[in-house]
Amino acid sequence: MPGLRTLRPLPPAWRRPLAAAVALPLLALAAPAAQAEPEDGPAQVWLVEFAEGADASALGEARDLDFEVRHDFERIWNGVSVEADPATARRLGQLGLVERVWSDVVFTGPARFEQITESAAVPELAQAIQTTRADIAHERGITGEGVKVGVIDTGIDYTHPDLGGCFGPGCRVAYGTDFVGDEFDSDDPELSEPDPDDDPADCGGHGTHVAGIVGADGEVTGVAPDVEFGAYKVFGCEGSTSAEVIMQALETALEDGMDVVNLSLGQSYQWPGYPTAKAADRLTEEGVAVVASMGNDGETGVYSGSAPGVGEDVIAVASTDNPAQRMDAAYVPALDRRIGYRTIEESPEPETGTATAPLAWLGRACADDASESDVDGKTALIVRGTCTFKEKYERAVAEGATGVVVYNDRPGPFGGGGIEDLGVPIIAVTDTDGTDLRDLAAIGEAPVLEFAGETVLVELPRGGLASSFTAYGPAPDLAFKPDVAAPGGGIWSTVPVADGSYEALSGTSMSSPHVAGAAALLLDAEPRLEPRDLRTRLANSAKPVPWGDNPDLGELEAAHRQGTGVIDIVDALDAEACLYPAGVNVGDGTGPRTFELTLTSRDRTARDYTLTHRSTIATTGDDRDPGFSAAEPEVTFAPQELRLHPGQSATVEVTVEPGADLPIGSVFGGRITARPEGGGESLTAAYSGYQGDYLSIPVLEHPEFPRLAAIVAQDPDTHEFEYRDLVDGETFSLAEGPDLAALVYLGHQPAALEVSAANADTDETVxxxxxxxxxxxxxPDDTMGIHLEDLVEQRPSALEPGRWTLTVKVLKALGDPEDPDHWEEWTSPVFTLAE
Incomplete structure (x- = not known):
């Protein structure tokens, strides 16, 4: 069905024309990746999920169908992958013992940091492990020794000295498999067939960076520097991978005896039921702790989390920024200081040992702006904003500039791209440094920048706060997510030796391995801890993240964006009790909500605890552009004070009443803390809930969609479709064209979507x-295209020539399919289908 390659059971009948909600390795993105589904071939890969109690023998009913079983995931997921055409996949889904057929989604491949984020944050990895107090664990001799951590990613450059320098038994990268080969790209029909081998060498870079955060030991030190690695390569050097491949990697990590698995990848806006999330959950049942990125779509609003992170038993990790960053430095003699800079992507790097020509203030340098001064033979100083870097760059070069410096129009550093190299360097500096340079230029100082190949630490304006990109929960079924947070807003770590050995990347891809490493440290200290224990200990001891949008209010970041907060490894190690569950969904409604928490002692003596509550900021209004509310829920405990003896457990009933001043449509939350008397580590659980009727969130409401459109063309490189409005009286033909599509905008995640066609003259329904x-x-304007030709591909000859309408129905999240009030429906105008 839809060309949203995410979470789509059986089979794809529509395709995405605009920005796709695709899956991606979770580096920080300034905006959702633009990715459309390629043309459906005659055969595709599908994931066939069996009903409870059934297995692959259920396919014995389908001997007359033309399909090939590719892989049986019996141990981690009750299903198989098959290769079949869409019509066959549809028929497989109708078998009695088949629960559902899912299309094998695309996981978009990782890109370099400079290509995908405006944040040029490059903090020391040492700063990050100090934030989580992993460094103190190291001082105690807790380093992850004897713990196996699987990294499912682009592979690992095991030749890197910080990662052991070799591969195989006795090496730090002791296990591994390449499931795909260097040339693999699941989104390219010519490269989509895996070519596996036993060598998980990394030619993409992302997995090596992730592994360095988990456990580098050399020039940089990771969270758990003595772990053994399993390297599971699921991406080629470039391009995408698939759910089938990722699930094979999960299965192999289990067979190799991994204790912890890290997945710095995911599918945005996702439900917990997709096969990768369910397979990850199964690993936890087998005793493997699974850690995954929450996602990088925070700037697109609430319910933006990714699978497998939203899996029920997976530890989903949000990202915070570090207080400082390391950047390339330029010395400014007129200021007698070094300033940090970042080269704009595709520009030549400034050469070490050189200096710029004197700076001259050009202005904003957009097409219609006047030039503030003559920059011929000089370095143009430009302020960011209004128009693109490309436009500013070309303007400066056209006026004779030999270099370009762009400074930020908001606090902090930045980076970017989109230019075409004109042989002139263009670099980006902070707002503060740029303003100082401009002041000097205004008084005739004409400063220069000298490049000596040095670096400098630069403060980050959101240090200690949630990264701007980190995704919001909860999951679409209101399950509490994320679980915890860790540093991810720009991390300096290992990359393949051929790429320079170290690099800065930013995203929840970087926060997730901090938590995977933390889990390894806990297992080093207490090898018998189960995955549930690891998540509980890390979440209970996490420290709250302040709300950064208006720090003067003194509020905490939303619980459905930070989880219980930034992990504190020392407090997790020293915890003398646990509070379970650590994350609670209190559901929807307008009245009070009651739930239970269980406090269990690990102490050697009796201890008294007092329960307290602190609210977190609530998000209000539209999913994509939420407002915020500091409304304080009223919370009561029964009991509020209790004494626990060694090994004893007690249950506390918690009642949360959101209050009438909280706007309807808000997602609210808070922190419940059990504070021990006489010192010791406090224990925290968090909750989130929806104020109002969750079923009232509209799905099909949009001023321009749904609507019919004609398909103009598909870009052969990007696979994106171009559409146009219909012409009055226009007739469509499946044989001759033009092709017809219904463009549908989904305002919220639907639990189901149905498509039907009705003959306007005969009442025949398909x-x-x-x-x-x-x-x-x-x-706000992203749609998916339901293509008529794809519908017909599933049901050949179903639509005869004549006058037809299309109807789209969506079942709201958590809706009852038997209740008509839980569905929304749109029927198209009549269109004419010719021979």
Whole structure:
């Protein structure tokens, strides 16, 4: 069905024309990636999920169908992957013992940090492990020795000296498999067939960076510097991978005896039921702690988390920024100080040992702006904003500039791209440094910048706060997510030796391995801890993140964005009790909500505890552009004070009443803390809930969509479709064209989507199998295209020439499919289908 390659059961009948909610390794993104589904071939890969109690023998009913079983995931997921055409996949889904058929989604491949984020944060890895207090664990001799951590990613450059320098038994990277080969790209039909081998060498860089955060030991020190690694390569050097491949990697990590698995990848706007999330949950049942990125779509609003992070038993990790960053430095003699800079992507790097020509203030340098001064033969100083870097760059070079310096129009550092190299360096500096340079230029100082190949630490304006990109929960079923947070807003770590050995990357891809490493440290100290214990200990001891949008209010970041907070490894190690569950969904409604927490002692003596509550900021209004509310819920405990003897457990009933001043449609939350008397580590659990009727969130409401459109063309490189409005009286033909599409905007994640067609003259109706658990549209105008030719591909000869309408129905999240009030429906105008 839809060309949203995320969470789509059976089979794809529509395609995404605009920005796709695709899955991606979770580096920070300034905006959702633009990615559309390629043309469906005659055969595709599908994930066939069996009903409870059934297994692959269920396919014995389908001997007359033309399909090939590729892989049986019996141990981690009750299903198989098959290769079949869409019509066959549809028929497989109708077998009695088949629960659902899912299309094998695309996981977009990692890109370099400079290409994907405006934040040029490059903090020392040492700063990050100080934030989580991993360094103190190292001083205690807790380093992850004897613990196996699997990294499912682009592979690991095991030749890197910080990662052991070799591969195989006796090496730090002791296990590993390349599931795909260097040339693999699941989104390219010519490269989509895996070519596996036993060498997980990394040619993409992302996995090596992640592994360095988990456990580098050399020039940089990771969280757990003595762990053994399993390297599971699921991406080629470039391009995408698939759910099938990731699930094979999860299965192999289990077979190799990994204790912890890290997945710095995911599918945005996702439900917990997708096969990768369910397979990750199964690993935890087998005793493997699974840690995954929450996602980088925080700037697109609430319910933006990723699978497998939203899996029920997976530890989903949000990202915070560090207080400072390391950047390349330029010395400014007129200021007698070094300033940090970042080279704009595709520009030549400033050469070490050189200096710029004197700076001259050009202005904003957009097309219609006047030039503030003559920059011929000089370095143009420009302020960021209004128009693109490309426009500013080309303007400066056209006026004779030999270099370009752009300074930020908001606090902090930045980076970017989009230019075409004109042979002139262009660099980006902070707002503060740029303003100082401009002041000097205004008084005739004409400063220069000297490049000596040095670096400098630069303060970050959001240090200690949630990274701007980190995704919001909760999951679409209101499950509490994320679980915890860790530093990810720009991390300096290992990359393949051929790429220079170290680099800065930013995203929840970087926060997740901090937590995977932390889990390894806890297992080093207490090898018998189960995955649930690890998550509880890390979440209970986490420290709250302040709300950064208005620090003067003194509020805490939303619980559904930070979880219980930034992990504190020392307090997790020293915890003398646990509070379970650590994350609670209190559901929807307008009245009080009651839930239970269990406090269990690990102490050697009796101890008294007092329960307290602190609210976190609530998000209000639109999913994509939420407002915020500091309304304080009223919380009561029964009991509020209790004494625990060694090994004893006690249950506390917690009642949360959001209050009438909290706007309807808000997602609210708070922190419940059990404080021990006489000292010791406090224990925290967090909760989130929805104020109002969750079923009232509209799905199909949009001023321009749904609507019919004609398909103009598909870009052969990007696979994106171009559409146009219909012409009055226009006739469509499946054989001759033009092709017809219904463009549908999903305002919230629907639990199901159904498509049918009705003959306007005969009342004949054609129905297609429904899809379950779809993602929402990422941006305010992003749609998916339901292509008529794809519907016909599933049901050949179903639509005869004549006058037809299309109907789209969506079941709201948590809706009852038997209740008509829980569905929304749109029917198109009549269109004419010719021979």
């Amino acid at each position: 129905e297609w199998d429904p899809e379950s658990f779809l993602p929402r549209s990422p941006g």
